[in-house]
Amino acid sequence: MSMPATAMTDGNAAVAGMNGPSLSDADFNFLRTFVYEHCGISLGEHKRQLVQGRLVRRLRALKLRDFGAYCEVLRRDPQAELGELASAISTNVTAFFRESHHFDLLTNELLPRWIAEKKNGGRLRIWSAGCATGEEPYTLAMVLAEALEKHGSHVDAKILATDLSPQALETARKGVYPIDRLEGVSVERRRRWFLRGEGDYDQYACVHPRLRELVSILPLNLLHDWPMQGPFDAIFCRNVVIYFDKPTKQRLFQRYAGLLPEGGYLFLGHSESMYGLNDNFDLIGRTVYRKRSA
Template identity: 75%
Template sequence: MSTPTLDGLNQARSNRAELPASNGPVLGDADFRFLREFVLQHCGIALGEHKRQLVQGRLLRRLRALGLTEFGSYCERLRSDPEGEMGDLASAISTNVTSFFREVHHYDFVADTLLPQWLQSKRDGGRLRLWSAGCSTGEEPYALAMVLAEVLEKHGSTLDTRILATDLSPQALAVAREGVYSLERMGGVSRERQRRWFLRGEGSFDGLARIHPRLRELVSIQPLNLLHDWPMQGPFDAIFCRNVVIYFDQPTKQKLFRRYAGMLVPGGYLFLGHSESMHGLSDDFELIGRTIYRKRGA
């Protein structure tokens, strides 16, 4: 039998799971240190010391789902199968807050400015490709699909149009694929759009509505970790990455913006969230509106 080292004893002490009757195991120093490094490396999310209680609270639910009684066991699971747990971990520590037509000025800009330009420039053929990067539960790409479908119909256009919607969270993607939402979550959708683009549930499905098949045809939903390889080739005419980079550290943001620039057509557009900025992080884009950026070199 080998003799435990001093480092091993110290780690065991710091990881010891105290079990208060109501709160469950405590996230020790060593496990929290590992989780911070793991999340930064694999998700690009920087967790400060002040996030410890939040991480502990959110991961407790994941431990229970896996039948684990301590955070050390969960860390071992991450070490042995990082990819298998990545989506659930990201879902637990991030906040999937979204809504239909959130930051409506972005959708107005697409409908009133970009789509007329695109229809004119692509009138002799071509295709239109948009990417919702960090689509969460699907409200963003489906709202974009509404705008695209309405404008294309208005102009009688048959332009080949698709929206790629990606996210790391398997739970969020499952909701997006299902395309079923409670009426309470549709506050940003006008009554006219609710009648046109949603199928109301009846009986046991009362209070729910399903996205119209026409919109589902426009949206392709796929899992993707923004920090890993991107299987799609592009190029895209516009990328929506709103309220995503707010979680990332500066080097990760810089790398991501460079990669976005490489995936956009010359003069393509990048939309960020209302509390996000590219200031001092990229020379590939110019600010042209409220968190609306255009790729240089058009």
């Protein structure tokens, strides 16, 4: 919980925290600049209390006395703390089969077509960019595994899942979720693709080894260099660009276009749009874009 702004002894306005150090103007401005340059996330003044409240936990974890000391950590070694910072200030809201119409399109149209086209040695690749705690890539793995069984299992098919947050990636790698997180998964799929825990873990479920085989989980900052060269048949970047300003979105969409072949698909979140940001794509469904022919 935060309290109203008060005057600090150094003359800077600050938001005083009831249970922790306050965030001065100078430290907040440094954090805003740092986060924008390294994560592409634009923090307005209205985010000040949120930043203070969430970063207090990092101060405690690192045993730092105040936000000034935390800013010094970022100055000395930006990369070491970057993932933790990004995780703290962003909201990783996700779910299995979230925005189910995207997975219906994959199941009913795209995966059967791709598998048929690639039976003679082609590669099928999907990228979950901003995979958070793993629900999205494992949902992709479910529909992919089912399509391979139905239409041809001898296709080289893989899913790349990336995120900046160390905590989110750790959860994704474990693939263990509370039972109530499986709400969007049908009873049939729960039985097929999850292993129920026992004893102290009876309220948890672990993803099936077959899904793990299909998914590679790696750390990646979308603003930095990308080691993969593609091409990807589809890129899922849902509920990620909502944090970015217009120039950052434009650069990101252009980079995605470079990793998609003609006719490749880009999936965005329900509150996101590419309107006026890139002319390489056509909108063909609800937040579904297809790369145009040259």
